[in-house]
Amino acid sequence: MGDIVCKFGGSSVADAAQIRKIEKIIRSDARRRFVIVSAPGKRDKQDHKVTDLLYLCHDLADQDVDIEEAYHMIRERYLAIARELGIDLDVRALLDQVESRIRAKASRDYVASRGEYLSAQVIAAYLGARFVDTADTIRIQEDGRVEESTYAPLGDALAHSGMYVVPGFYGSGPDGEVKTFSRGGSDITGAIVARAVNAEVYENWTDVSGFLMTDPRIVDNPRPMRLVTYREIRELAYMGANVFHEEAIFPVYKARIPINIRNTNAPDDPGTTIAHQRDTRDGVVVGIAGRSGFSNISIEKLLMNKEIGFGRRLFGILESHRISFEHAPSGIDTMSVIISDEQLKGKVHGLLEDLRKQLNPDRVDIAGSFALIATVGEGMAYHPGIAAKLFTALAEDGINVRVIDQGSSEINIIVGVEAKDYERAVRAIYRAFC
Ligand code: ASP
Numbered sequence: 001m002g003d004i005v006c007k008f009g010g011s012s013v014a015d016a017a018q019i020r021k022i023e024k025i026i027r028s029d030a031r032r033r034f035v036i037v038s039a040p041g042k043r044d045k046q047d048h049k050v051t052d053l054l055y056l057c058h059d060l061a062d063q064d065v066d067i068e069e070a071y072h073m074i075r076e077r078y079l080a081i082a083r084e085l086g087i088d089l090d091v092r093a094l095l096d097q098v099e100s101r102i103r104a105k106a107s108r109d110y111v112a113s114r115g116e117y118l119s120a121q122v123i124a125a126y127l128g129a130r131f132v133d134t135a136d137t138i139r140i141q142e143d144g145r146v147e148e149s150t151y152a153p154l155g156d157a158l159a160h161s162g163m164y165v166v167p168g169f170y171g172s173g174p175d176g177e178v179k180t181f182s183r184g185g186s187d188i189t190g191a192i193v194a195r196a197v198n199a200e201v202y203e204n205w206t207d208v209s210g211f212l213m214t215d216p217r218i219v220d221n222p223r224p225m226r227l228v229t230y231r232e233i234r235e236l237a238y239m240g241a242n243v244f245h246e247e248a249i250f251p252v253y254k255a256r257i258p259i260n261i262r263n264t265n266a267p268d269d270p271g272t273t274i275a276h277q278r279d280t281r282d283g284v285v286v287g288i289a290g291r292s293g294f295s296n297i298s299i300e301k302l303l304m305n306k307e308i309g310f311g312r313r314l315f316g317i318l319e320s321h322r323i324s325f326e327h328a329p330s331g332i333d334t335m336s337v338i339i340s341d342e343q344l345k346g347k348v349h350g351l352l353e354d355l356r357k358q359l360n361p362d363r364v365d366i367a368g369s370f371a372l373i374a375t376v377g378e379g380m381a382y383h384p385g386i387a388a389k390l391f392t393a394l395a396e397d398g399i400n401v402r403v404i405d406q407g408s409s410e411i412n413i414i415v416g417v418e419a420k421d422y423e424r425a426v427r428a429i430y431r432a433f434c
Contacts, residue, residue, distance in 0.1 A: 002200025005034040007168065007190030010041020010049055011207040012264040013119050015077075016084035023127060025205065025267050026163070032203070034158065034193055035165045037123050038186040039115025040077055050074055050115040051169075051183075057102050058111040071099055078118050089125035094118060109170065110178040116167035116186060124165035132157050132164055138171025138192060140179045146171070146192055146251065154196040166193055187245035191259075195251040202252050202259045204244060209263040210272025211236070214288040218423045219430045226270065227278045228286050232376050235412050239289035239374045249274075280379030284386055285433040290373035290426055292419045294326065295344055296403060298336035299355065300363040305332045310359070317354050321347050326372070327405045327414065338370065338403065338416060370402065371422035374412045375429055381410035390415070393432035399425045 008022050026032045039050040053074050057067045075095050082091040098114045117133070124131040137154045139147040150171070158164055168186025173179030181188045187204060194202035211233075212222040228236075230253050237246050244261060252259055253276075262271040278286075304310055314335060318325055327338040344351070348366065355364050380386050387406075390413060394401055403416030417425045 002031065003033050003197055004029065004031040004201050004203055005036065005190055005194040005197065005199040006032050006203045006205060007036040007186060008038065008264065009186065009204075009206045010038040010051075012205050013037050013123065014040045014043045014047075016081050018264065019081065019085060019123060019126060021264050021267070022123070022205070025264065026127065028267075031200065033163050034197055034199070035123065035127070035129065035163065036168045036186060036190040036193055037116065037119045037165060038168050039119050040081070048073065050077060050119075051112055054102075054111050054115050055108070058106075058108050061102050061105055067099075067102055071102065074115075075099075078122060082122055085122070085126045087122060087125040089121065091118075091122060094121060107177060109173075109180045112180050113167070113170035113178050116169045120165045120167035127163060127165060129163035129165045130160070132166050134167055134171045134189060135178050136172070138189065140171040140173055140181065142174055144181060144247075146188070150192065151196045154192070155198075158193070158197050182245075182247070184245045185247075187248035188251075191248040191251040194257050195255040198255065199257055202257050203262055204248075204259055205262045205264045207263060207265060208261075209266055209269035210261040211287065213286070213434060214426060214430050215290075218426045222430065223434055224269075225272045225286055227273050227275060227282070229278055229378050230274055230276060231411055232286050232378060233274050235374055235376045235407075236287045236289045239291055239372070239376075278378065280377070280383070283377070283433070284379050284383045285375055285377035287376050288373065288426055288429050288433070289376070290371055290422060292369075292371035292422050293341045294338050294370040294372055294416070295341055295366055295368045296336055296338050296370050296416060297351075297355070297364065297366045298334060299359065299361045300334045301359065301361040302333055304335065311335065313358060314355070317351070317358060321351050321354070323347060323351065327403070329403055329405045336403065338372065338405075341368065367402070369419040370416050371419045371425075372403075372414055372416050373422070373425055373429065374414045375433070376412045378411050380413065387413060389432050390429060393428045394425060397424060397428040399428060 012018050041049050053070055057070045060067050078091055102111050120131055137157050139150045141147055168189035170178055170180045211225040213225055214222045216222055256276060259274040260271055263269050323343045325337040325339045329336055352364060375390055399417055399421045401415045405414040
C-alpha cells in the first residue's frame with residue numbers, strides 16, 4: 001500500500017473549522033500519513049495572511065517600532081484555533097518564544113517561517129501525530145533549490161509508522177540558519193516530502209477543485225481538467241493558469257509521482273491529476289491559457305537567411321538591454337520577437353536604435369497591445385486537423401491572427417491577436433475544442 005502525502009494550503013488551515021475538515025479528509029484514507037501545512041491564510045477578503053503579518057512584525061522590529069499590535073493579531077489567531085480545537089499543547093509558550101525572537105531581531109526568513117511552524121505544532125497536537133521540523137531536515141541551497149542530500153535523511157526521519165505533520169515553506173540554508181522558499185513555497189515542501197517517502201501520490205489540497213480548461217472570468221463554467229501531463233501544465237502555468245507553485249513540480253516529476261490538486265471544501269470532487277502521461281483519446285486539447293501585455297518587434301531584411309550570425313546579433317542586442325523575449329517566430333527574410341511590455345518599459349527607443357544601427361535592416365516595426373493565447377495538448381503532433389479547427393474557429397469569429405508559433409515540442413499552438421480580440425478569441429477556441 002503506497003502512502004499519500006497531503007499538503008494543505010493557507011485557506012485549508014485558516015481556522016478551526018477548516019482544520020476539522022482536514023481531519024476528516026485524513027481519517028477517511030489510512031494511506032494519508034504525511035501532512036504538510038501552510039500558515040493560516042485569509043478567512044475572508046478583508047483578513048490578513050499570518051505570513052504577511054509576520055513579515056510586517058519583522059520589518060517593524062527591524063526599524064525599532066513596537067510589534068505589539070501586529071503580533072497580537074497573530075497570537076489571537078493561533079489561540080482561537082487551539083481553543084476551538086481543544087488541544088493539549090502550550091501554544092502560549094510557543095507564541096511567547098516566537099515573539100521574543102522577533103523582538104531580538106531574528107532574520108526575516110526565520111520570522112516568516114514561524115507561521116508554518118506554529119501551524120504544524122497545533123495540527124500535530126490535534127491529530128495526535130508526530131511533528132518533524134523541516135529546519136533540521138530540508139537543506140536549501142543559496143539559489144533556493146533543495147539539496148539532493150536532503151532526501152535520504154528526510155526519508156529516515158519519516159520512517160516510523162503512524163502519522164506525521166510537517167511545516168511547509170522552510171528548511172535551513174548553507175549557513176545552517178532557517179531559510180524559506182519563495183512565497184507559496186509550502187507546495188515545494190510537499191513535493192520534497194512526497195519524493196523522500198516515495199509516495200504513491202502527492203495530494204495538494206487548496207480551495208478550488210483543480211484546474212479548469214480555461215479562465216472562468218472569460219468563459220462561463222469552463223470544464224474542469226481531470227488529467228493533465230507535466231509538460232502540459234508547464235505550458236499552461238507559464239501562460240497564466242496558476243494554482244500550484246511551479247518549482248514544486250520538479251521533485252515529484254523526477255520521482256514520477258503524480259500530483260492531485262483537490263478542494264478541502266469539496267473533498268468528493270476528484271480534482272485535477274498531473275501525471276507523466278495521459279490518453280489523448282480523451283481529448284487532444286486539455287487547456288487554453290493566455291495573457292495580454294505583449295509587443296511584437298518585427299525585422300525585415302532581404303537575404304536575411306544568408307547572413308551568418310544575424311540571429312545571434314539580434315539576440316545579443318536584446319541581451320545587452322537586459323531584455324528577455326517570449327517567442328521568436330521567423331520567416332526567410334523576417335524575424336520577429338515577442339516581448340512582454342514589462343520587459344520593454346523605458347527601453348523601446350534605445351532598443352530600436354541599436355537594432356537599426358547594428359543589423360542594418362530594411363524595416364523594423366513595433367506593434368504593441370498584443371495578447372498571446374496558447375492552446376495546449378499532448379499529441380497535437382499526431383492528430384491532423386487541430387490547427388485547422390483552431391484557425392477556422394478564429395476566422396469564423398472574424399478574429400485576425402497576427403502571429404503564429406508552435407513550439408518544437410508540438411504540444412501547443414500559440415496565436416498572437418490584438419488585445420481587443422483576446423477574450424473573444426479564447427471563447428472561440430474553447431467552443432471549438434469543448
Ligand atoms: N505561508 C507562505 C506564504 O504565504 C507559504 C505558503 O503558504 O505556501 O507564501
